Amino acid sequence: MPEGHTIHRLARRHKRLFAGAPVRASSPQGRFEAGAAAIDGLVLRRTDAHGKHLFHDYGDRWLHVHLGLYGTFTDGAGDPPAPRGQIRLLLTGGRLRRGVLAPAWAELRGPTACEVLDDPARDALLARLGPDPLRADADPALAWERIGRSRTSIGALLMRQDVLSGVGNVYRAEALFRAGIDPYRAGRDLTVDEWNAVWDDLVVLMADGVRLGRILTLRPEDKKRATDPIGSGPQRDRGVGRYVYHRTGRPCRICGTPVQTSVVEARNLYWCPVCQK
Incomplete structure (x- = not known):
């Protein structure tokens, strides 16, 4: 299972790839269609990590991912490859650099959790977690x-x-x-x-x-x-x-x-x- 440093690296990576521009979300596998539709087209404001939990901030809703034992994210620049295997979530978009969109994509496979949360649900999840040594606000x-x-x-x-x-x-x-x-x-x-x-x-x-x-x-x-x-x-x-x-x-x-x-x-x-x- 990925440890906390991996999730913090993913948060930074996704911020570099997508933050500040609209993100298109889909679920080629079909198991996350409603969740993908809820964030499709929204602007990714920021990313965050707490322990083994990854968050994308889309304003009044959060994408929450816990990779568990088998989950993986892959990503790259340009257009995504043709879907292969069980892709729970596909994100496409990019980040504006000097007014030009640098296209990027990310694919999620096999996570333990992939869900969209509102603020109270995210707060309740965080309240159940201990302090994270990688966070400046940890006690x-x-x-x-x-x-x-x-x-x-x-x-x-x-x-x-x-x-x-x-x-x-x-x-x-x-x-x-x-x-x-x-x-x-x-x-x-x-x-x-x-x-x-x-x-x-x-x-x-x-x-x-x-x-x-x-x-x-x-x-x-x-x-x-x-x-x-x-x-x-x-x-x-x-x-x-x-x-x-x-x-x-x-x-x-x-x-x-x-x-x-x-x-x-x-x-x-x-x-x-x-x-x-």
């Missing part, structure tokens, strides 16, 4: 209110979007390793200073993810240890540039202990039993 104290009194493990809490928005499996594993925190410690057993350190680290790591378009977490002094083969195509090693994620059984980059894996919140959790006591 880490709101997450701490729940973490600091919870018996649930911090490894589970970091995956709950009503506690913290945008963090997924990779950021969970890497942030806890960098902080030296056992993922099975109860939230209430953390100190507020430990939580603030994790939050501050997530702010930096996720901002890097937005800038780079991928999650790289090795500190400069540890990059020389990243000697694992990268591979290519679908076999590309997802552990490259990271401390523990997708490195089951491999030596910890710091202490050499084999990286451990278990399932927490229905996703594989990776950690070092020595560095994260």
Whole structure:
């Protein structure tokens, strides 16, 4: 599932492609015909992201997309290609540059959610989400209110979007390793200073993810240890540039202990039993 940095990148991308001009919307698949008709021809005012939720602002209505496990957006300049496959939503239009429209398109496939919301419905959705480390208006104290009194493990809490928005499996594993925190410690057993350190680290790591378009977490002094083969195509090693994620059984980059894996919140959790006591 895409983590928060990917959704923030999409928001920026869609703003560059479409903002300030009318957008034509259709549903070649047919499953979003009414929603597409509701925004068809409207001007995209701005885009926004909160955690794993993407929003397009069309005035008195919002397009809301949650990609989930299988959703993808593809886009490009010029006219869209002939429809192929199950396209839930097709956006065409462009952005005015010096009075000239630069045409562009975007296709959405397989999202968990694709819907049009009014302001109250969007506000209600946002009220259910925890703070997003990528947002300037985020308050880490709101997450701490729940973490600091919870018996649930911090490894589970970091995956709950009503506690913290945008963090997924990779950021969970890497942030806890960098902080030296056992993922099975109860939230209430953390100190507020430990939580603030994790939050501050997530702010930096996720901002890097937005800038780079991928999650790289090795500190400069540890990059020389990243000697694992990268591979290519679908076999590309997802552990490259990271401390523990997708490195089951491999030596910890710091202490050499084999990286451990278990399932927490229905996703594989990776950690070092020595560095994260």
